[in-house]
Amino acid sequence: MSPGDPFIRWDWVASHLGDIWLRLEQHLVLTGLAIGIGLAISLVAGIWSSRWPWLYAPVTWVSGVLYTIPSLALFALLIPITGLSIVTAEIGLVSYTLLILIRNIVAGIRSVPPEVRDAALGMGCTRRQLLWRVELPLARPVILAGLRVATVTTVGLTTVTALIGQGGLGYFILDGIQRFFSTVLVVGAGLSVLLAMAADGLLVLVEWWTTPWAHRRRG
């Protein structure tokens, strides 16, 4: 960064819109995949852990350990096995969603009032019907709260995957650091923040739309 250079060169932004869009798209795909896979794994682990409570401790222990491994170290460890691939990136990203998601899914299912569960079983719901019709819908606010945290975290974390050549907005950040070029760095970091906020806002809306009972009061 030479002194006298402006903090953001809008002409660069204007001439690289296509590039920016490409990186944004990559970022979205990487994040979306990670959240999707993470949610699927967590739902299975969470549902099993609430059905067989003895599973909960080992499951949280494993996901907790994964969560504590520094992301750079994790990628470094995985490269010899899975190479500089999207698989490596996703293994890392998914690992970091598990702890939060599993905890919230289990907490959500546990928060279902016992009398509601009792009534559902007493009226002849099967275990599966209890889960899909009663427990998961009632756990939804808590699960979505976890999903928001996991999503915001993952959007930020996805920038690191640029290190293993997976693109995304992290590409700009790396580029900016290497070239001492503040514009790309700001574009990369700024878009990442905006994306995180947008995803968070979207999930708030999803929560609002899918839990009409929670915000309709007597009237």
Added chain:
Amino acid sequence: MGGEPRMAGEPIASANQANGTARAQGATVEFRHVTKHYAAREAGAAAVEDLSLHVPPGEICVLVGPSGCGKTTSLRMVNRLVEPTSGQVLVDGEDVARIQATTLRRGIGYVIQQTGLFPHRTIAQNIGTVPDLLGWPRSRTRARVDELLELIGLDPALVRDRYPAQLSGGERQRVGVARAMASEPPVMLMDEPFGAVDPITRERLQTEFLRLHHQLRSTVIFVTHDIDEAIKMGDRVAVMRQGGHLEQYAPPADLLTKPVNDFVARFVGSDRGLKRLALIRLADLPLEQTSLARVGATIQPPRNATDRYTLLLDANERPVGWMNLAHMPPGSRAAREAADASSPFVRAETTLRDTLSMMLGCSVQTAVVVDDDGRYRGVITIESIAQELRGSVALLPGDATPELAIP
């Protein structure tokens, strides 16, 4: 109160068959030597010890007792939420253990104290739960939901699409009952269904449920710890004690007049004579007659020489009030203004307890009994109630024992 008149201690089914409106759709429920033991680590649920009980179809059987007496455990063995350690529960002669649990439960109404309504589903969806599970077509479920909402006194158009949190506690309890009745189950299990509402609402819900039951005639097993509720709701009452022992199983009147042991006597309370008054209606007693006078007519000499008052009736035979013969001697003209209207007018289906309470409230010794149109039928005096009370108390064994006063 004001529900359907019910004869004290008379099983509803037989009373109903007598007037030809019986629609026997209830099932018999039978406990045969049912025992439930829990391992020490499963603390929290009460054991049941060799329970044998037969509930005839269409009756309300109340299981009552202190906490830890196993009444809820017994109830939950009917729909297999609890499996007995030994013994059998039979519904219409069939051992419930041989019926698939979900199939069994869809055929048995289930109401619990905290209602257990699904907070995330609308009132219509809640009531339609079992019809949904049974795979009813949507239109049939919808029609049934509206019918039930009407039945429990809620406006379908107003309530159908609301969520449980948008209703009052009493309304939620009603919806809980409606949900249990949705598929017209031959058996209903009710675990302290009115325990979580205020006393006034509870009283109303009890009376409403008796009215509903009168129409629906399913067999009901009803758990409560409140002996007054048991006496009001039950055709038969099973008194249980800690450890899951059945102490007495009898119609409420028998329970009050002939408790089999000290435990039952203590549990029904030292005021059981008074409680019995709640089971007797004025229609069950012979009415007395009194001296009468008509508005505008001359007052006749009293019917009984000892009468100090005469009752003034209007042109439609409706009582106006009492006139003191000392002030209005025979021969004088009866005028409305001279009548004292402080004496209560009661209808024949009023219980003796309510009548007595009204008399005490008005500080009078006589109540006037009127028919549905308010016409004079007779009078009831505090002496005749006292006589009824003495009659029932005289039947109580070992009544003088002081420890019976302990509630």
